[in-house]
Amino acid sequence: MSTNNLFSPFNLKTLNLKNRIVMAPMTRSFSPNGVPTDDVAAYYQKRAEGEVGLILSEGTVIDRKSSSNDANVPHFYGDLALNGWKKVIDEVHAAGGKMGPQIWHMGIMDNHHSGWVPPVPFEGPSGLNRPDFRNGIAMSEKDIEDTILAFGKAAADAKRLGFDTIEIHGAHGYLIDQFFRAETNLREDIYGGKTLPERNRFAIEVIKEIRKQVGNDFAVIMRFSQFKPSDYNYKLAKNPQELEAWLTPLVDAGVDIIHASQRRFWEPEFEGSDLNFAGWAKKVTGAPTITVGSVGLSGDFFGAFAGESSEPTSLDELNRRFDRGDFDLVAVGRPLLSDPNWVAKIKAGKTDQLKGFSKEALGALVLE
Ligand SMILES: Cc1cc2nc3c(=O)[nH]c(=O)nc-3n(C[C@H](O)[C@H](O)[C@H](O)COP(=O)(O)O)c2cc1C
Numbered sequence: 171m172s173t174n175n176l177f178s179p180f181n182l183k184t185l186n187l188k189n190r191i192v193m194a195p196m197t198r199s200f201s202p203n204g205v206p207t208d209d210v211a212a213y214y215q216k217r218a219e220g221e222v223g224l225i226l227s228e229g230t231v232i233d234r235k236s237s238s239n240d241a242n243v244p245h246f247y248g249d250l251a252l253n254g255w256k257k258v259i260d261e262v263h264a265a266g267g268k269m270g271p272q273i274w275h276m277g278i279m280d281n282h283h284s285g286w287v288p289p290v291p292f293e294g295p296s297g298l299n300r301p302d303f304r305n306g307i308a309m310s311e312k313d314i315e316d317t318i319l320a321f322g323k324a325a326a327d328a329k330r331l332g333f334d335t336i337e338i339h340g341a342h343g344y345l346i347d348q349f350f351r352a353e354t355n356l357r358e359d360i361y362g363g364k365t366l367p368e369r370n371r372f373a374i375e376v377i378k379e380i381r382k383q384v385g386n387d388f389a390v391i392m393r394f395s396q397f398k399p400s401d402y403n404y405k406l407a408k409n410p411q412e413l414e415a416w417l418t419p420l421v422d423a424g425v426d427i428i429h430a431s432q433r434r435f436w437e438p439e440f441e442g443s444d445l446n447f448a449g450w451a452k453k454v455t456g457a458p459t460i461t462v463g464s465v466g467l468s469g470d471f472f473g474a475f476a477g478e479s480s481e482p483t484s485l486d487e488l489n490r491r492f493d494r495g496d497f498d499l500v501a502v503g504r505p506l507l508s509d510p511n512w513v514a515k516i517k518a519g520k521t522d523q524l525k526g527f528s529k530e531a532l533g534a535l536v537l538e
Contacts, residue, residue, distance in 0.1 A: 173485055175493055176500065177517055180223070182426060182458065183389040185335050187268055187499075189223040190492070191513050194462050194503035195272035195337065195393070197228045197243060200535055204231070204238070204245030206254035211261045213535040216510035218267025221517060224499070225267055226337050226391075226429075227258070229274035229344075232320040236288040236306070237345075239279040246271055246324045256331050263332065270335035270391065273324045275317060277345030278306040278354070293317075294348045295355040295362070295372070300400040314361060314372065317345075322379035329384045336384070338376065340420075341395035341431045346373050350406055350416075351398070366406060366416045374423045381424035390424060391460070395431035396447065402433065402472070409440055414454035421455045428455065429501065432463040433470040436487050449496035461491070462501035466512075467527055474504055474527060482524040485516070507531040510538065 180187040200210055217225055231237040233247035245251040255271065262269045278294035280303075281287055292306030293313055299305060309317070321338070328336045340346040348354040349372040355362050361372050373392075380390060394417070396405045407413035417428060430448035432439075439447045448461035464470050465488055467480040474480070488500060504527040505512040515523050 173489060173516055176489070180498060183387050185224070185268065185389040187223040188266075189221070189513070189517075190499045191223045191516075192460055192499050192501040193217050193222045193225040193506050194501040195226040195228055195339070196503055196507060197240075198535065199240055199242035201242055201244035201251075201254070203241060204243065204248070205250045206244045206258055208257065209535050210244070210254065211258045212537060214258050214269065215261040215265050215267075216537050217506055218262040218265035218269070220506075220509075220511040221513040222267060222506065223513070224335070225262060225269040226501070227269065227271040229272045229339055230255070231274050231276065232317070232324045234275060234293070234317055234320055235290045236292045237275040237320075238288065239276055239282045239286075239292070241282075241284070241286045246273060246327065247320070252327055252331065259332050268334040270333050270337050270389075271324075271328050272337040272339050272393070273321060273328070274339040275321070275345040277348045278304070280305065294345060295357050298354045298356070299343065299348070300398065301353040303400075308357070311359070318372075318375050318379045321376045322383040325380040325390075326383040329388055335389040335391055336380070337391040337393055337429060338380065338425075339393055340373055341393040341429075343398040343400065346376065347395070347398070349373060366412065367419060370416065370419055373420055377420060377423040377425055389426045391427040391429050392420065392425040393429040393431055394451075396439070397431075397433065399472075410450055410454055413439075413450055417451055417455050417457075421457045425457065427458045427460060427499070428452070429460040429462070430497075432461070433472065435461045435463040435465055435491075445496060446491070449491065452497060458498040460499040460501050461497040462503065465500055465502050466505050466516075466524070471503060474529065474532070477529045479526065479528040480504065481526045482521065504531070508536060510536065
């Protein structure tokens, strides 16, 4: 089956992409004290040279003292870190690429295995990372207000540095997702509530502040996941009606593109249809969507963290769904860790040269 349609342009506001393939955001922990190095810039530039349509950066944290549990995760604040990011975007642009940072606050976390801890306790809606695990404080209204402003500041800085878009990390059980989830948001003020639309409030205020900072013409992506790392089968929205009630207010608040994070893109989201998460998100909101999850690989990414390798697989099922109009963009993670030229090889039909994924790629910034 032809991949030609994946190589058609995509245009939305500030985003003008030469193809539909997005590098998924992937934490690399190669930025000592939160500052992206020249090696980090070279790593992203190689993916731009390899014809990735849009690069989403690894999660990069906002200006809150406990927004991260890892000293080597990049900051998106402070002159040193922002100068590092300026170098990244300039090198990506020089190679003909487009890029947005993934703006992140981890919320309540497990302590990092390195032993490093932030100078103040982790903060989240209710101090909980998952139902049975408390490791930090419940945010005050002032904490919430300052955090919303810090998200906005990061977005404004991204635009000022010349990035083409930003992605808000609202997925995978981190801060914003902790507000969405009933079991981690036990608040009795306006940021809590029995229903998912009520628990949307924090996210809506973050989106509105970001929109205020970047203006209407700047493309804003937001990432969501039903699954949580502590519960792969968890569903915030149990049916299409709940999905619509969750996502539509967020689109109305200013999200342009929904990044629907899934472990395996071919898995149906709800019974009675083969549509996946991105397919349903597009259907119920009308917004463009990005799909993701084991595209071109045999195993999923939690297997990767457990040390599993994955072999290259066919893109036929992906193309079938793409050509049907289920989603607009396709994010690819692990194949691009191992091989900066994955997209160029797909484009040229050199599938015999694809590398798959092995755990060694997690331990280095692979440049060729
Ligand atoms: C090493 C690694 C780090 C990741 N870090 C992030 C992250 O910072 N933010 C995020 O939203 N997802 C993160 N993910 C998830 C990926 O963006 C992607 O959704 C996942 O790997 C599935 O895509 P794949 O099967 O093509 O690898 C990470 C995945 C991997 C393998």
